[in-house]
Amino acid sequence: MSPRKKRLVIIGNGMATCRLLDELLERDALHRYEIAVFGAERGGAYNRILLSKVLGGDDPDAIVTKPPSWYTDHGVQLHDGVSVRRLDTAAKIVETEDGQSARYDLAVFATGSQPLVPPLDGMTNGDGELRPGVFIYRTLDDCLKMRAHARAGDNAVVLGGGLLGLEAAKVLSDAGLHVTVVHAGRTLMNVQLDELGGEMLERQIEAYGIFVRTGRTLEAVLGDSFVDGVRLDDDKTLAADMLVLACGVRPRVDVARASDLPINKGIIVNDTLATEVPGVYAIGECAEHAGRTYGIVTPAWEQAAILAEVLTGANPQARYRGSKVYTRLKVAGIDVASMGRIDPELDSDEVIQVVETRRGAYRKLVVRGRALVGAMLVGNTAAAADLVRIFDRGDPLPDDPLEALCPGASSGGDERADRMVCNCNKVSEGRLREAISCGAASVEALCLATRAGTGCGSCRTELAQLLARHPPPPTRIAAAG
Numbered sequence: 288m289s290p291r292k293k294r295l296v297i298i299g300n301g302m303a304t305c306r307l308l309d310e311l312l313e314r315d316a317l318h319r320y321e322i323a324v325f326g327a328e329r330g331g332a333y334n335r336i337l338l339s340k341v342l343g344g345d346d347p348d349a350i351v352t353k354p355p356s357w358y359t360d361h362g363v364q365l366h367d368g369v370s371v372r373r374l375d376t377a378a379k380i381v382e383t384e385d386g387q388s389a390r391y392d393l394a395v396f397a398t399g400s401q402p403l404v405p406p407l408d409g410m411t412n413g414d415g416e417l418r419p420g421v422f423i424y425r426t427l428d429d430c431l432k433m434r435a436h437a438r439a440g441d442n443a444v445v446l447g448g449g450l451l452g453l454e455a456a457k458v459l460s461d462a463g464l465h466v467t468v469v470h471a472g473r474t475l476m477n478v479q480l481d482e483l484g485g486e487m488l489e490r491q492i493e494a495y496g497i498f499v500r501t502g503r504t505l506e507a508v509l510g511d512s513f514v515d516g517v518r519l520d521d522d523k524t525l526a527a528d529m530l531v532l533a534c535g536v537r538p539r540v541d542v543a544r545a546s547d548l549p550i551n552k553g554i555i556v557n558d559t560l561a562t563e564v565p566g567v568y569a570i571g572e573c574a575e576h577a578g579r580t581y582g583i584v585t586p587a588w589e590q591a592a593i594l595a596e597v598l599t600g601a602n603p604q605a606r607y608r609g610s611k612v613y614t615r616l617k618v619a620g621i622d623v624a625s626m627g628r629i630d631p632e633l634d635s636d637e638v639i640q641v642v643e644t645r646r647g648a649y650r651k652l653v654v655r656g657r658a659l660v661g662a663m664l665v666g667n668t669a670a671a672a673d674l675v676r677i678f679d680r681g682d683p684l685p686d687d688p689l690e691a692l693c694p695g696a697s698s699g700g701d702e703r704a705d706r707m708v709c710n711c712n713k714v715s716e717g718r719l720r721e722a723i724s725c726g727a728a729s730v731e732a733l734c735l736a737t738r739a740g741t742g743c744g745s746c747r748t749e750l751a752q753l754l755a756r757h758p759p760p761p762t763r764i765a766a767a768g
């Protein structure tokens with residue numbers, strides 16, 4: 288007699304869970320497990336990275352990666368719109384906010400992050416809810432609410448000049464709003480860019496018609512019941528019909544805390560993504576591994592793959608050793624890439640910079656001996672794929688490191704095959720060319736075959752160029768009769 292299937296409960300139905308389900312099903316997990324997913328948001332999983340498209344007016348369905356029918360078709364139970372309250376880890380019961388409870392054998396936390404809401408005067412109404420006109424930017428629902436509120440000619444203030452804030456600012460400005468970004472750092476995106484990089488970005492953002500106030504923060508949100516302005520820390524006020532909060536996130540650990548799991552910044556996990564409590568795991572932005580939490584999708588996807596290997600027994604010795612983080616993004620339409628250190632650390636570190644003031648492009652390497660310890664590119668990211676490969680594998684830089692800023696000049700045929708085209712999914716040019724030679728004849732087919740282009744999507748143009756340069760072999764048509 289075959290043993291009873293264990294019940295695997297996943298808490299959260301975001302991007303980490305979406306990938307975990309794919310990885311589990313690819314490894315035949317349904318032979319071993321009944322899988323149930325509890326998601327606080329309504330509907331199936333979607334690509335959160337593409338939320339700005341919905342904010343800009345796209346149909347929300349365009350970013351859905353797993354509609355509810357997918358779960359039914361694949362034998363996975365979806366409880367959407369249901370928030371988990373806590374786990375009773377002794378009795379192995381999951382309790383939901385709406386008073387249901389269900390048994391589990393294994394549980395995976397994938398509750399992501401929650402946006403920071405600074406405790407400012409006027410931010411909330413008496414009931415603790417955000418004052419009407421104040422928005423956070425994390426979910427489809429948030430975007431639909433913002434979209435319904437924003438009107439051409441209105442004034443918007445965006446708090447936070449990181450990726451999310453600049454993305455929201457660009458969409459609102461494109462919709463005809465007067466937009467001011469207020470950012471506490473001296474320069475924009477100061478986590479990923481040095482001061483010169485941040486200043487070059489600021490010039491380009493301002494060229495879109497967006498106003499930027501750096502080195503400033505908010506002291507109060509003004510208005511009676513609705514927002515009608517904000518007061519800055521220099522005592523100046525700005526009229527505002529809406530305020531968008533994009534000033535950071537923190538791992539969402541409320542359910543884990545209520546379940547008595549060990550927590551630091553995030554839910555503490557080891558190299559198998561297990562918490563100290565038997566049968567309970569965590570992945571994605573809510574998880575803390577080796578003292579680190581992550582705020583981008585690639586680590587969440589890497590963790591999902593390892594956890595699936597372990598839980599299905601496909602490779603029980605698979606271990607997660609942390610992720611190398613690099614960012615390659617389109618920030619409000621401007622190409623930006625950043626990896627490793629943004630400034631030198633040792634006296635012996637060498638810095639190489641190329642500044643093109645007219646084009647608004649800036650490229651910088653931080654070099655230690657022959658090793659690349661950091662790089663940043665603003666406005667011209669043509670070298671990003673080669674730099675990511677060098678950084679990721681710890682390859683030595685060319686004798687003249689400046690060559691690394693000129694893509695193609697230093698790499699022979701084999702090296703180009705290793706060139707990372709899709710950062711989110713770590714797909715190399717070689718893997719893509721292999722998929723093309725096996726018949727992937729369109730960008731969509733390439734995405735399906737390799738997962739390239741399914742994260743932030745910024746490499747899709749490159750996929751099209753690759754297809755044009757290396758067209759698939761002609762398909763043979765069997766002669767009739």
Ligand SMILES: Cc1cc2nc3c(=O)[nH]c(=O)nc-3n(C[C@H](O)[C@H](O)[C@H](O)COP(=O)(O)OP(=O)(O)OC[C@H]3O[C@@H](n4cnc5c(N)ncnc54)[C@H](O)[C@@H]3O)c2cc1C
Pocket residue numbers: 298299300301302303304325326327328335336337338339369370371372397398399400424425426451539542570571572573582583584585587616711743
């Ligand atoms: C606007 C925006 C742009 C971004 N752009 C990029 C980018 O360009 N590149 C990049 O790499 N990353 C980007 N990110 C970050 C990326 O989206 C995250 O890294 C990724 O979504 C993390 O996946 P996750 O599953 O850990 O968390 P999430 O995708 O946030 O999913 C967590 C889910 O858990 C649910 N949940 C929480 N608590 C409970 C509960 N108690 N019960 C049930 N469900 C619960 C939440 O509702 C949510 O649906 C962006 C994020 C945003 C918001």
